[in-house]
Amino acid sequence: MKAFFASIAAAVFGATFLWNATDGLSALTTESARRIAVVRDNPYVPDVRLETMSGEMERLGVDRKRTVVAEFIYTSCPTICRTGGSYFARLRNQIVAEGLADQVRLISISFDPETDRRAELTQYGNIHDADGAIWTVARARATDLPRLLEAFGVVVISDGFGGFEHNTAMHIVSPDGRLRSVVDFDDVAGALREARKTLQ
Amino acid sequence: MMWRVTIAALIVFACIAFRHVLERDPVTHILVQLPLLILSGALLVPPNTVLAYSWSKGGYALLIIAVTGIAFWMLPRSIDSALSSDLVEVAKFVSLPLFIGVPLKLGWASAHPILRGFLKAEALSMLGVMAFLYTHAPVRICNSYLVSDQERLGYGFLIVIFFVSLLWVTPLFAPRNAFRNSSARTSSVPA
Structure with missing residues (x-):
């Protein structure tokens, strides 16, 4: 049971981390990241x-x-x-x-x-x-x-x-x-x- | 244990010392430096170490952390950031050994054979996607590298898939009792 919760915690952490690292999965490259940043800022x-x-x-x-x-x-x-x-x-x-x-x-x-x-x-x-x-x-x-x-x-x-x-x-x-x-x-x-x- | 830590430290040191040479070319950056850093982390874990904690049972949590790390360093923008930001570059040298190498080795040791098979299949298909992407992309995927370089990187991925699948498939053709004998041998070592 503990292993199950640890896995869920790891998955939630991993998903959140990758979500932030990719601007919500919308920018995998520097080029797309910069376009998103330009429109935002x-x-x-x-x-x-x-x-x-x-x-x-x-x-x-x-x-x-x-x-x-x-x-x-x-x-x-x-x-x-x-x-x-x-x-x-x-x-x-x-x-x-x-x-x-x-x-x-x-x-x-x-x-x-x-x-x-x-x-x-x-x-x-x-x-x-x-x-x-x-x-x-x-x-x-x-x-x-x-x-x-x-x-x-x-x-x-x-x-x-x-x-x-x-x-x-x-x-x-x-x-x-x-x-x-x-x-x-x-x-x-x-x-x-x-x-x-x-x-x- | 001591010599493992020493070799791991030497690898990390070499990756840092020769980083300008290694990172000038995406092939050596991504297919040499990054795997070496992961390897250095794996070296820190003695062979057949199975964590006895209940949270690490089955290796799922550890492997999820390792896969998260791998996914992050597969992003082209992460590679660009490592080259343009000192902070990300430092994070690379720390995170690849500690957040991929170590949990991958630990998690793998306690993973069920089916989970291992699944991860191997995933790894090969992901490498295939990378090879296709970098050989066929009409635009620069990494701002830091030339299109011709990223094409070579794609073929590099293809060569890696070839050897990794050879490594993983060859044992399947060995007679089954060959494994049984070898495991019997190791377990019957006289005390």
Whole structure:
């Protein structure tokens, strides 16, 4: 009988422990855990200045007029950043079609400022038809990078061939500078829905 | 007893000393370092130790604790956290020996053969799920490792399943009286 109760106690403890460790069985990976945390906490993003492809300094943090949808890239990326760029282009088209052009800002942020100078940013913008009006390509200063990536939960690791692997997603930042939601890099409808929520 | 504790301590020490090398690659992190830490805990328990407490009868409570620990360290986010947080990293070196190795060995000793068979089948199928997951996932499961690394990890799991199932299945083909003889031998050792 004691063995039975001890087993029940162990099972209850184990289940509670694993429930907490997985946010109620909803997040088994760091990526899903971060998305849940973003929706729950709406953390402020650091108020850094980004250098855009047109040479302007653009603030990312508070007091913006527009909601920002940001993605993290490096322009020499041969794979996922290109695909991500084409989804960003689709999102831009949707924003124009729905008349949200003056309310939503798209920024592709490079985390490789050493390689990505203005010329590279501009070229990346040209490839994806980002003209700077709604969608701009920018780079973060090297000194701002650690806290910027930390705040957005982006982990960048070297792939050993001069490139990087990184988690790619669309990050929705409301005009008050808070990170509201993170959606898959190809979830154009989701990004639009989450951006709309910040405008109400 | 003394030499068991010494070897266990040496293993843990080696896992800590070489952690940067071991943890750089998910294959050595998950398929070498973690099992070694569990092994070091198991070494602390002398062979054939059966706890005589009534709460530990059948080994159920102990095995549930061990399985909880294994489940936690199977989570990709736990592996990521160990790499990004010193606190979780320390917890890894403490919890794998003490909350998996020790209760697994103790619980196993008093577990019914059917329960052992069930756990073995579960272990093999879980390893299979891991192998499939890591070889087929289109996205990075651990933020800390490359996709190509996690694929190698998947094949690593496959190799582990092969050898573990070989280890567990081979005895089933041995003639039955071979076991009877060997157990008779050990129990009939003259005093």
